[in-house]
Amino acid sequence: MGKDTSKQDNQDQNNQSSLVQKIQQLGQSTVPQAPDSNIHVLPIIGQIEGHVQLPPQNKTTKYEHLIPQIVAIEQNPKIEGLIVLLNTVGGDVEAGLALSEMIASLSKPTVSIVLGGGHSIGVPIAVSTDYSFIVPTATMTIHPIRLTGLVIGVPQTFEYLDKMQERVINFVKQHSDIEEEKFKDLMFAKGNLTRDIGTNVVGADAVKYGLIDDVGGVMEAMSKLNDLIEKEKQSGEMLQ
Amino acid sequence: MILYTPLTEYEIFGVDQNAFANRQFININGRTVHVERNNDGSFSILQLISTDPQDFLDETYAPGTIISGH
Numbered sequence: 141m142g143k144d145t146s147k148q149d150n151q152d153q154n155n156q157s158s159l160v161q162k163i164q165q166l167g168q169s170t171v172p173q174a175p176d177s178n179i180h181v182l183p184i185i186g187q188i189e190g191h192v193q194l195p196p197q198n199k200t201t202k203y204e205h206l207i208p209q210i211v212a213i214e215q216n217p218k219i220e221g222l223i224v225l226l227n228t229v230g231g232d233v234e235a236g237l238a239l240s241e242m243i244a245s246l247s248k249p250t251v252s253i254v255l256g257g258g259h260s261i262g263v264p265i266a267v268s269t270d271y272s273f274i275v276p277t278a279t280m281t282i283h284p285i286r287l288t289g290l291v292i293g294v295p296q297t298f299e300y301l302d303k304m305q306e307r308v309i310n311f312v313k314q315h316s317d318i319e320e321e322k323f324k325d326l327m328f329a330k331g332n333l334t335r336d337i338g339t340n341v342v343g344a345d346a347v348k349y350g351l352i353d354d355v356g357g358v359m360e361a362m363s364k365l366n367d368l369i370e371k372e373k374q375s376g377e378m379l380q
Numbered sequence: 381m382i383l384y385t386p387l388t389e390y391e392i393f394g395v396d397q398n399a400f401a402n403r404q405f406i407n408i409n410g411r412t413v414h415v416e417r418n419n420d421g422s423f424s425i426l427q428l429i430s431t432d433p434q435d436f437l438d439e440t441y442a443p444g445t446i447i448s449g450h
Contacts, residue, residue, distance in 0.1 A: 165444030180431035196400035197390070205412060209431045222431070 178220040179365060180213055182206065184239070185225075188261055190232025201228070203235040210242045220372075221365045224252040224269055230260025233285055233304055237261070240268040240311055249368035251361045254278045254352065260285075264308055266352065267316040271364050273356040276343040280351070282326045283338025317350035408447065411435060415447070423447045 186199030250269035259281040326339040346352040415423040
């Protein structure tokens with residue numbers, strides 16, 4: 141009897157400590173449970189970390205974490221669609237372009253939502269999906285790429301930078317409705333950013349320029365993705 | 381000491397690199413999880429890296445959950 145009570149006490153304590161933990165971390169006591177999802181979410185937050193490990197105080201998304209996940213999404217027949225959530229300040233150009241190309245070459249329907257900010261290399265990632273959304277308060281900074289570290293003072297350095305810039309511009313041009321001229325105008329605009337060249341494009345403006353497809357949040361993105369999944373299924377049936 | 385400067389705190393004092401030395405990525409049931417090692421050798425979950433939205437509803441991977449050491 142005594143043993144039973146102490147066991148019960150122990151369990152109560154365990155339950156209580158897990159409850160306290162949950163309240164401390166999530167601010168709530170129970171988390172809702174739901175069935176398996178046919179839609180997966182790829183969050184791209186903070187800096188996009190590529191070839192160089194960033195100092196630990198930075199919040200980063202590591203591309204070596206995401207690329208295998210994208211492959212897994214392509215491979216798993218239970219996953220029918222992907223939502224890309226973007227709130228990034230930019231980062232490594234090649235890591236960002238790698239992610240963009242991976243998302244663009246997925247066979248499954250994809251939708252992106254730009255939340256907060258989708259700056260710099262976040263722009264090609266945002267447009268890489270089949271359909272893109274931006275929330276009204278989100279912004280996207282479009283500006284020329286930069287080089288850090290050792291720079292050799294030869295004309296080739298500029299050419300290298302120019303080529304890299306061209307890769308970003310071409311990708312955005314191919315995957316969105318924006319005209320190359322317009323994108324370059326925004327990229328090289330003066331007087332918009334403090335101490336820098338470029339433009340900060342806010343929500344509806346990104347749609348006006350043709351960079352993003354529509355203004356909207358979770359609801360719009362989910363219904364668009366479900367539409368795309370439905371269309372994909374129908375075309376699959378027709379092929380058979 | 382009172383500082384009056386446009387520089388950030390980090391630019392003056394720098395960041396203690398060891399402050400994050402006890403953080404690492406581990407694999408739990410095939411899911412990548414960013415964890416912090418506690419003083420008693422157990423791990424606290426900081427972040428779950430997954431594309432399955434249902435994983436985020438699984439209490440096993442909720443931030444703050446303590447997992448016992450190996």
